[in-house]
Amino acid sequence: MSRHRLLDTMKINMKLLPIKAHYFLVFAGTAPVLPFLPVYAWQQGISPAGIGLIYTVLPCVGLFSKTIFGVLSDWLHIHRAVFLSSILICALGFFSVYFTPVLPLKPNPNPGAKVELDCTSELTTLSHCFSKLRCGQNDFINSITTNTTTTCQVTCKLSANTTEEVCPLWNVSCPSDTLNFNTTMNLMETNVGDLCTAFPLHNVTIAQSEVLVPTCPAPVSLNCTSICDNTGLMMYLEAPPTLPPETYEELVSNSQFWVYLGAVVVAWCGLTTSIVMSDTTCFQLLGSEASKYGEQRLFGSIGWGLLVVVTGALIDFVSAGHAEKDYTPAFVLCVAILFLDLLAASRLQITGREKGGGGAGAVARLMFEPRVVLFVICCVVVGISTGVLWTFQLMLVEDVAYAWDCHFPAMKLLQGLIMGVQCFGGELPFFFLSGWFIRKLGHVHCMSLVIIVFGLRYIIYYAVVNPWFFLPVELLNGFTFGIFYATMTSYASFMAPPGTEATMQGIVGAAFEGIGVATGGLLGGSLYRSVGGSRTFLYVGVFNVGFTFLHIILQALVAKFKPQSTPPGGSSSPVVYMPPSDSLRPVVDEGDHGDDEEEEDC
Numbered sequence: 001m002s003r004h005r006l007l008d009t010m011k012i013n014m015k016l017l018p019i020k021a022h023y024f025l026v027f028a029g030t031a032p033v034l035p036f037l038p039v040y041a042w043q044q045g046i047s048p049a050g051i052g053l054i055y056t057v058l059p060c061v062g063l064f065s066k067t068i069f070g071v072l073s074d075w076l077h078i079h080r081a082v083f084l085s086s087i088l089i090c091a092l093g094f095f096s097v098y099f100t101p102v103l104p105l106k107p108n109p110n111p112g113a114k115v116e117l118d119c120t121s122e123l124t125t126l127s128h129c130f131s132k133l134r135c136g137q138n139d140f141i142n143s144i145t146t147n148t149t150t151t152c153q154v155t156c157k158l159s160a161n162t163t164e165e166v167c168p169l170w171n172v173s174c175p176s177d178t179l180n181f182n183t184t185m186n187l188m189e190t191n192v193g194d195l196c197t198a199f200p201l202h203n204v205t206i207a208q209s210e211v212l213v214p215t216c217p218a219p220v221s222l223n224c225t226s227i228c229d230n231t232g233l234m235m236y237l238e239a240p241p242t243l244p245p246e247t248y249e250e251l252v253s254n255s256q257f258w259v260y261l262g263a264v265v266v267a268w269c270g271l272t273t274s275i276v277m278s279d280t281t282c283f284q285l286l287g288s289e290a291s292k293y294g295e296q297r298l299f300g301s302i303g304w305g306l307l308v309v310v311t312g313a314l315i316d317f318v319s320a321g322h323a324e325k326d327y328t329p330a331f332v333l334c335v336a337i338l339f340l341d342l343l344a345a346s347r348l349q350i351t352g353r354e355k356g357g358g359g360a361g362a363v364a365r366l367m368f369e370p371r372v373v374l375f376v377i378c379c380v381v382v383g384i385s386t387g388v389l390w391t392f393q394l395m396l397v398e399d400v401a402y403a404w405d406c407h408f409p410a411m412k413l414l415q416g417l418i419m420g421v422q423c424f425g426g427e428l429p430f431f432f433l434s435g436w437f438i439r440k441l442g443h444v445h446c447m448s449l450v451i452i453v454f455g456l457r458y459i460i461y462y463a464v465v466n467p468w469f470f471l472p473v474e475l476l477n478g479f480t481f482g483i484f485y486a487t488m489t490s491y492a493s494f495m496a497p498p499g500t501e502a503t504m505q506g507i508v509g510a511a512f513e514g515i516g517v518a519t520g521g522l523l524g525g526s527l528y529r530s531v532g533g534s535r536t537f538l539y540v541g542v543f544n545v546g547f548t549f550l551h552i553i554l555q556a557l558v559a560k561f562k563p564q565s566t567p568p569g570g571s572s573s574p575v576v577y578m579p580p581s582d583s584l585r586p587v588v589d590e591g592d593h594g595d596d597e598e599e600e601d602c
Contacts, residue, residue: 015285016285016286016296018344018345018347018348019278019281019282019285019296019348020296020299021299021344022278022341022344022345022348023278023282023296023297023299023300023303024299024300024302024303025303025337025338025340025341025344026087026274026275026278026300026303026338026341026345027300027301027303027304027307028303028304028306028307028337028341029090029091029303029307029333029334029335029336029337029338029340029341030090030094030271030304030334030338031303031304031305031306031307031308031311031419032307032308032311032329032330032331032333032334032337033094033097033327033330033331033334034094034271035308035390035394035415035419036311036315036327036330036394036412036415037097037264038051038055038390038391038392038394038395039325039394039395039398039415040097040327041054041260042395043324043325044100044102044103044260045102045103045104045105045244045245045256046103046244046251046257046260047244047245047251048392048395048525048528048529049247049248049251049525049526049529050245050248050251050257050525051391051392051395051521051525052391052521052522052523052524052525052526052528052529053248053251053521053522053525054260054261054264054521055387055390055391055517055518055520055521055522055524055525056518056519056521056522056525057261057265057518058264058265058268058517058518058521059383059387059513059514059515059516059517059518059521060514060518061265061268061269061272062268062269062271062272062509062510062513062514062517063510063513063514063515063518064514065268065269065272065273066272066273066275066276066505066506066509066510066513066514067506067507067510067514068506069082069086069273069276069277069506070273070276070277070280070505070506070507071506073277073280079277079280079281080348082273082277083274083277083278083281083345083348084342084345084346085270086269086270086271086273086274086277087270087274087338087341087342087345088270088342089266089267089269089270089273090267090269090270090271090274090338091270091334091335091338091339091342092266092267092270092335093263093264093265093266093267093268093269093270093271094267094331094334094335094338095331095334095335096263096266096267097260097263097264097267097331098327098328098331099263100256100259100260100263101256101259102256103244103245103251103254103256103257103260104254104256105242105243105244106242106243106244106245106250107241107242107243108239108240108241108242108243110239111227111234111239111241112155112225112226112227112239113128113225113226113227113228113234113237113238113239114128114223114224114225114237114238114239115127115128115154115224115225115226115237116128116129116221116222116223116224117154117156117220117221117222117224118198118219118220118221119166119215119216119219119220119221119222120215120216120219121215121216121217121218121219122215123200123215124200124201124204124215124216125191125198125199125200125201126152126154126183126185126198126199126201126224126226127196127197127198127199128196128197128199128236128237128238129195129196129197130195130196130238131195132195138192138197139406140232140233140235140236141187141190141192141197141236144187144188144190146188147186147188148186148187148188148230149184149185149186149187150184150185150187150228150229150230150233151182151183151184151228151229152182152183152184152185152226152227152228152229153180153182153226153227153228154179154180154181154182154183154224154225154226155178155179155180155224155225155226156178156179156180156222156223156224157177157178157222157223157224158174158177158178158179158222159177162220162222166179166216166220166222167179169215169216169217170206172206179206179222179224180206181204181205181206182204182205183201183202183203183204183205184201184202184203185199185200185201185202186200186202187199187230187233197236227239245257272509272513275509276505276506276509279293279489279493279505280505281348282296282297283489283490283493285348292435293434293435293486293489293490294430294431294432294433294434294435294482294486295431295432295435297431297485297486298427298428298431298432301423301424301427301428301431301482302423302424302428304419304423304427305419305420305422305423305424305427305428306420307333307337308416308419308420308423309416309417309419309420310333310416311329311330311333311416312412312413312414312415312416312417312419313412313413313416314329314330314333315327315329315330315412316410316411316412316413319412325412370558370562371558371562374551374554374555374558375443375447375491375508376507376508376511378447378451378551379488379508379511379512379516380511380512380515380516380519381451381516381544381547382447382450382451382454382480382484382512382516383511383512383513383515383516383517383518383519383520384516384517384519384520384523384540385451385454385458385480385516385520385540385544386480386481386512386516386517386520387516387517387518387519387520387521387523387524388458388520388521388523388524388536388537388540389520390517390520390521391520391521391524391525392524392525392528392533392536392537393418394415394418395528395533396461396533396534396536396537397411397414397415397418397467397470398411399532399533399534400464400465400467400470400533400534401414401467403465404465404466404467408467414467414468414470417471418470418471418474421471421472421474421475421477422474422477422481423477425474425475425477425478426474426475426476426477426478426479426481426482427477427478427481427482428478428482429478429482430478430479430482430483431482431485431486434482434483434486434487435486437449437483437486438486438487438490443487443491444555446483446484446487447484447487447551448548448551448552448555449479449483450479450480450483450484450487451544451547451548451551452544452545452548453476453479453480454479454480454541454544455541455542455543455544455545455546455548456476456541456545457473457476457477457480457541458537458538458540458541458544459537459538459541459542459545460473461473461534461537461538461541462534462535462537462538462541488508488509488512489505489508491508492504492505492507492508492509493505520540523540524536524540527539527540
């Protein structure tokens with residue numbers, strides 16, 4: 001290869017450098033906070049059901065913001081103003097989340113712990129049994145290294161036989177078939193078994209009469225409830241004195257919940273609008289080289305992957321020795337990098353295309369095309385799966401990790417590595433190869449591939465026992481996000497009538513996020529609460545596999561009964577699902593022949 005040929009190959013298109021820098025910075029800026037928002041909300045006292053509710057509201061907000069601002073930017077030609085202001089709003093919104101208050105705890109309506117009174121001729125104990133081994137079950141008892149005395153109020157239910165046996169022996173009257181007494185226990189003398197823990201009783205006071213060593217000639221067992229003055233003991237006995245709000249009614253009655261939701265909504269509006277404007281601007285800059293979209297977008301994956309790993313390690317580092325994770329580094333990095341992105345984005349050449357003849361009516365007619373409707377439905381299905389992933393994946397990782405090791409030491413590092421593998425092992429190479437996939441398979445088969453891989457990925461999640469095995473599974477994110485996102489955005493760009501590019505990006509993005517991700521958050525929250533994390537992903541995975549076969553059948557029927565479609569915008573390129581030979585054919589305005597000298601630039 002000659003020297004001049006080599007220089008031509010290495011030639012860099014300076015016009016595309018700002019969009020590369022923007023993609024890198026906007027995703028590097030959101031990576032420290034966005035993936036950790038569900039577990040941060042959990043730490044702030046919001047239940048899984050509440051988190052599902054939040055991630056149902058957010059995509060609906062995104063649907064509104066990206067559609068409205070996409071239409072306004074096309075109509076008023078204010079793409080630049082909308083773009084830059086959305087980045088600023090995103091930065092301020094995410095930083096404000098850091099200052100939201102923790103939700104207050106509510107009194108436990110059933111404060112008594114379920115215990116069993118075992119009275120024998122030698123010893124009387126209160127015992128508590130767990131239904132199954134819990135992670136860190138005996139941490140409280142093991143932390144006691146000195147004599148620790150606690151006082152408890154105990155109420156026991158008596159049967160006819162036990163009333164005759166216990167009450168006369170203890171020389172007390174038992175009105176209403178109940179035995180009420182106060183007792184003291186030394187927690188250093190606790191007898192810990194596999195599932196049951198026994199606390200020997202010492203001084204027992206019944207009706208102001210003290211029984212030093214209550215015993216029974218024949219063994220007697222009574223079901224009782226106990227309220228003790230040691231909060232740690234009550235939590236160990238699965239009866240904490242206070243509880244976080246769990247139901248939707250309890251959540252919405254808390255002003256702290258609305259403050260948190262409001263901050264996240266502001267950030268989400270800015271984020272979703274900036275992504276729509278980013279993709280619209282990118283396709284405008286690429287012009288006839290739309291197949292190079294993935295080569296620009298992969299810089300976003302690089303930024304995301306780098307910062308999410310660094311952030312996870314920083315959170316673990318600053319949180320060492322603390323009961324809760326400290327997310328301060330995440331929020332500081334987020335706001336700092338997003339302000340750098342604001343500077344980079346200000347150098348972009350952002351202009352809207354001239355309005356075409358089709359206008360809004362062309363967009364409306366386009367949405368009645370059977371293939372376009374099916375494409376939008378597929379975006380919704382992928383959105384449902386993505387909503388479950390974005391909202392509950394890290395919670396599933398924590399469940400699996402703590403089941404594997406009750407004191408798993410590298411939780412945030414693992415979660416950061418998971419995000420890193422998703423980016424560097426999945427999104428990065430597949431964004432680069434996305435043009436090849438779409439050319440070879442076409443949009444139809446790319447969408448089928450994405451959905452079935454999503455199903456297989458979630459079924460594998462169900463089988464994971466060792467949390468480190470999540471890492472290789474995340475390579476599939478290249479299909480489920482990299483290929484999908486390139487397919488969705490490029491298809492929207494091609495099918496848009498002239499002058500409606502931002503509008504169409506907003507519509508398909510709203511279907512994916514506003515309907516799909518919202519449904520995934522709501523569905524995932526309900527499933528997570530009822531069947532647990534692993535089964536939630538299993539059920540969604542099976543649904544994806546089934547929908548893949550339905551999609552193939554529907555596409556065959558559409559191809560048979562309506563083999564061709566004419567685009568409302570009047571373009572010679574088909575706006576339906578494109579065959580491989582036409583899948584990346586650009587829509588070129590009359591008189592626009594591109595720039596031959598830049599066709600080989602990256």
